[in-house]
Amino acid sequence: MSEYLLRAVDIVKTFTGVKALQGVSLDIKPGEIHCLAGENGCGKSTLIKVISGVYQPDSGYIEFDGHKYTSITPRESIAMGIQVIYQDFSIFPNLSVMENLAFNTELAAGHKLVNKKRMRQIAEEALAKINFEVELDRLVGTLSVAEKQMVAICRALMFNAKLIIMDEPTTALTKKEVAALFEIILKLKAQGIAILFVSHKLNEVFEISERFTIFRSGQLIATGNTSDLDDRKFTYYMTGREFENVKFKPAFEAEKPVLEVKNLTVPGAFEDVSFELKPGQILGITGLLDSGRTELSLALFGLRKVTGGDILVKGKKVSIQSPRDAITAGIGLVPEDRLSEGLFLPQPISENIVISEIDQLSNALGVVDRKARREEVEKWVSELAIATPNPENACSTLSGGNQQRIVLAKWLACKPDVLILNGPTVGVDIGSKHDIHAILQRLANQGMAVIIISDDLPEVLENCSDLLVMRAGKIVARLDPATADEALVLHHMM
Amino acid sequence: MNTLQSIYRKDRHIARLVIMMILWLVFMAITRFSKFYSIANFQTIAGKFPEFGLMSLGAMLCMITGGIDLSSVGIANMTSILMALYMRYRAANGAAISGVVIAEVFLIAAAIGFAAGALNGILISKIHIPPILATLGVNQLLTGIALVVTNGKAVSDIPTAFSSAINQKLWKVVPGKRGTMTGLIPVQLLFFIAAAVFVWFLLSRTSYGKKLYLMGTSENVARFSGLKVSRMLIVTYALSGMLAALGGMIMLANYNSARSDYGSVYTLQCILIVVLGGVSPTGGKGKISGVVLSIILLSLLEAGINRFPQISSYYITLIWGAVLLLVMVLNYFVDHPIARKKS
Numbered sequence: 001m002s003e004y005l006l007r008a009v010d011i012v013k014t015f016t017g018v019k020a021l022q023g024v025s026l027d028i029k030p031g032e033i034h035c036l037a038g039e040n041g042c043g044k045s046t047l048i049k050v051i052s053g054v055y056q057p058d059s060g061y062i063e064f065d066g067h068k069y070t071s072i073t074p075r076e077s078i079a080m081g082i083q084v085i086y087q088d089f090s091i092f093p094n095l096s097v098m099e100n101l102a103f104n105t106e107l108a109a110g111h112k113l114v115n116k117k118r119m120r121q122i123a124e125e126a127l128a129k130i131n132f133e134v135e136l137d138r139l140v141g142t143l144s145v146a147e148k149q150m151v152a153i154c155r156a157l158m159f160n161a162k163l164i165i166m167d168e169p170t171t172a173l174t175k176k177e178v179a180a181l182f183e184i185i186l187k188l189k190a191q192g193i194a195i196l197f198v199s200h201k202l203n204e205v206f207e208i209s210e211r212f213t214i215f216r217s218g219q220l221i222a223t224g225n226t227s228d229l230d231d232r233k234f235t236y237y238m239t240g241r242e243f244e245n246v247k248f249k250p251a252f253e254a255e256k257p258v259l260e261v262k263n264l265t266v267p268g269a270f271e272d273v274s275f276e277l278k279p280g281q282i283l284g285i286t287g288l289l290d291s292g293r294t295e296l297s298l299a300l301f302g303l304r305k306v307t308g309g310d311i312l313v314k315g316k317k318v319s320i321q322s323p324r325d326a327i328t329a330g331i332g333l334v335p336e337d338r339l340s341e342g343l344f345l346p347q348p349i350s351e352n353i354v355i356s357e358i359d360q361l362s363n364a365l366g367v368v369d370r371k372a373r374r375e376e377v378e379k380w381v382s383e384l385a386i387a388t389p390n391p392e393n394a395c396s397t398l399s400g401g402n403q404q405r406i407v408l409a410k411w412l413a414c415k416p417d418v419l420i421l422n423g424p425t426v427g428v429d430i431g432s433k434h435d436i437h438a439i440l441q442r443l444a445n446q447g448m449a450v451i452i453i454s455d456d457l458p459e460v461l462e463n464c465s466d467l468l469v470m471r472a473g474k475i476v477a478r479l480d481p482a483t484a485d486e487a488l489v490l491h492h493m494m
Numbered sequence: 495m496n497t498l499q500s501i502y503r504k505d506r507h508i509a510r511l512v513i514m515m516i517l518w519l520v521f522m523a524i525t526r527f528s529k530f531y532s533i534a535n536f537q538t539i540a541g542k543f544p545e546f547g548l549m550s551l552g553a554m555l556c557m558i559t560g561g562i563d564l565s566s567v568g569i570a571n572m573t574s575i576l577m578a579l580y581m582r583y584r585a586a587n588g589a590a591i592s593g594v595v596i597a598e599v600f601l602i603a604a605a606i607g608f609a610a611g612a613l614n615g616i617l618i619s620k621i622h623i624p625p626i627l628a629t630l631g632v633n634q635l636l637t638g639i640a641l642v643v644t645n646g647k648a649v650s651d652i653p654t655a656f657s658s659a660i661n662q663k664l665w666k667v668v669p670g671k672r673g674t675m676t677g678l679i680p681v682q683l684l685f686f687i688a689a690a691v692f693v694w695f696l697l698s699r700t701s702y703g704k705k706l707y708l709m710g711t712s713e714n715v716a717r718f719s720g721l722k723v724s725r726m727l728i729v730t731y732a733l734s735g736m737l738a739a740l741g742g743m744i745m746l747a748n749y750n751s752a753r754s755d756y757g758s759v760y761t762l763q764c765i766l767i768v769v770l771g772g773v774s775p776t777g778g779k780g781k782i783s784g785v786v787l788s789i790i791l792l793s794l795l796e797a798g799i800n801r802f803p804q805i806s807s808y809y810i811t812l813i814w815g816a817v818l819l820l821v822m823v824l825n826y827f828v829d830h831p832i833a834r835k836k837s
Contacts, residue, residue, distance in 0.1 A: 301718075303717070303718070322720075322722075323717060323718060323719070323720040324720045324721075324722060326720070327720045333718070335718050340712070340714055340715070341714060341715055341718045342715065342718065343715060344708045344711040344712055344715050344716075344778070345711070345712075346711055346778065346779075347707065347708055347711050347778065351704060351707070351708060352708075354704075355704065355705070355708050355716075355719050355721070356719045356720050356721075358701040358704050358705065359701055361701070362700065362701040365700075366700045366701050366702055367699055367700050367701075368699060368700060368701055368704065370699075410719065414720075
């Protein structure tokens with residue numbers, strides 16, 4: 001047997017003239033945890049699809065267990081012991097855990113009639129492999145994201161997998177769940193199963209992987225042992241750019257707070273939350289997924305019914321019943337989920353930028369001043385460096401980082417006094433992440449009050465002048481990011 | 495040729511509608527030239543299609559929000575019955591129906607339509623009834639009211655001034671009998687043109703139009719963007735109701751009577767027209783030019799088929815269904831080109 005379980009050598013794959021993979025190679029040893037990293041569009045997903053047989057490479061070959069293949073079909077790939085766990089897990093939400101797990105085996109065995117007892121046995125065996133406990137009769141649609149992922153992993157293990165490929169498995173997981181996933185991955189490794197872990201999150205790569213491979217624009221940039229890798233090198237390999245991490249320091253100290261929140265309560269989400277925010281400040285709010293951080297942002301934006309407490313803007317009490325009220329009061333919100341809350345994806349970039357201020361760009365009869373609109377669009381496209389040849393193109397043509405800039409532009413165009421950002425850099429590539437942080441720091445220094453809600457601890461520690469930690473609907477700690485470290489924040493979060 | 499190609503590329507959907515229309519006009523020119531290509535024939539077409547054309551414009555607005563309006567015909571019939579009764583009342587003592595009264599009738603009709611449409615909008619936005627059910631319910635309700643008021647009979651004996659005012663033809667340039675000149679442009683067509691220009695202006699030049707498209711793309715994002723979603727929906731369905739009521743007034747003039755079951759085929763026909771015109775049933779997409787083209791295309795098809803006495807008019811429904819499915823299938827293949835995979 002060769003040293004490597006899988007070798008993909010000089011793989012070239014072209015899509016209608018675009019070279020998605022320009023002769024990349026990837027080697028995975030048996031039983032190792034290998035991290036494949038790279039920004040969106042670097043060819044990670046394409047290579048996975050070549051390995052799993054979904055795409056046929058234009059040239060190059062794949063070696064698995066010492067056998068050489070110039071192309072494989074999905075069926076062969078599964079038979080060889082390669083399993084891919086995609087981001088959407090490919091499980092049936094309307095079926096029970098048991099049915100999901102036993103489905104493939106039942107089909108393969110050609111059983112025409114359903115035998116619950118046999119299916120239960122198959123499912124129980126599958127769950128036992130990673131000691132995962134879940135009620136077999138629960139519908140998969142009612143499980144949490146992490147539990148769904150476990151079901152998908154259990155199902156993958158049923159096929160005597162030798163290599164499990166996980167495509168960005170931590171995207172929708174909370175910190176606790178990520179830790180649980182990593183434990184499972186180590187367990188799998190102990191069973192001799194190799195893991196190809198696809199991610200663009202630096203800390204995860206360091207934490208879990210033994211070796212790494214980094215792609216950029218369809219080319220292999222670096223591969224080696226993770227122990228030889230550091231923060232700077234990683235970022236450089238990913239982006240080809242060097243970044244200075246600038247720790248935020250408020251440029252000035254304002255006297256009066258622009259936003260005061262007093263004993264705010266939304267039943268079932270959070271209670272008795274109080275804080276104040278001055279112009280030029282960046283306030284970080286962190287906490288686990290169920291800590292009430294998202295609900296707090298929605299309440300400040302008029303999307304949750306507040307039962308107690310007051311919100312004061314510039315010293316005056318305001319009643320915020322709808323997003324329109326919030327905008328009038330000078331509050332903007334960059335929401336958590338860009339795709340379902342932030343952007344009209346199929347619509348032009350220009351429309352997305354001006355939608356919230358369209359009434360200001362129109363006359364009394366509601367007729368849009370087209371010149372003013374065009375100028376406004378051009379201004380924001382250049383100010384935030386949104387990379388598009390034509391602002392009339394659909395938002396969906398842009399990368400995550402540029403899409404987030406559009407959402408940012410939409411709110412900046414409304415000239416808010418307070419800008420709340422919930423997960424401002426989720427799903428955004430490293431380069432854009434740095435740019436967005438720089439923009440936020442600049443805005444604060446120009447006098448805007450900013451709230452960053454995020455569970456990306458380096459992000460809040462680096463960019464905030466104040467940090468609140470929420471747990472189970474309450475503010476449990478107020479920390480100074482200049483002195484706090486991740487361990488301390490985590491201690492308060494858990 | 496290159497400019498033609500670029501026009502085609504710019505909007506394939508509208509280009510296809512134009513091509514279909516040209517093919518049909520050529521076909522009619524070859525087969526039935528003298529019977530089809532007459533001023534009188536086109537005047538008949540232009541006097542008829544505003545009935546459902548006006549309704550379709552409203553249905554289009556609703557479909558851009560991602561909803562649907564099935565109450566157009568109910569609103570049209572109830573309004574025209576009420577207005578017929580109103581005009582009989584005004585003319586009860588032998589009083590003449592003047593232009594002022596006709597204008598008054600149109601204003602009241604528009605207001606009734608607006609209110610009925612607003613009811614749709616309130617049911618949909620405040621009570622969260624799915625548009626298909628809310629508008630179907632309102633349609634049944636209004637048709638029911640119309641039935642009860644009229645006992646299912648037609649309301650006729652309307653002062654003829656109304657019908658003749660709407661049925662006249664303006665711009666007297668066409669040579670008529672005995673050396674006189676008759677008009678060219680049917681008044682009904684002017685109503686439709688005015689409404690189409692109004693809707694075009696709303697959609698492409700006003701903040702309402704911009705908001706409408708975005709709201710149709712995603713109501714949730716619209717809410718997060720600070721749009722007043724409920725108010726937008728109510729206004730949109732109210733506008734649709736108003737346009738439907740105007741369509742009803744054209745029907746009243748064309749038939750010189752009103753009845754609770756006139757034009758019942760229009761309900762679905764309007765939806766077909768709007769979809770055929772390139773408005774996405776999931777919302778957020780669609781142009782008025784496409785809808786106007788599809789209204790005209792269907793009118794020309796119907797009028798053309800009527801020139802073949804051997805073909806029963808029952809075939810019209812069949813042909814419309816076939817045309818609609820053909821367009822949907824073509825759209826599918828434009829949106830999902832075969833053998834082109836993306837990573």
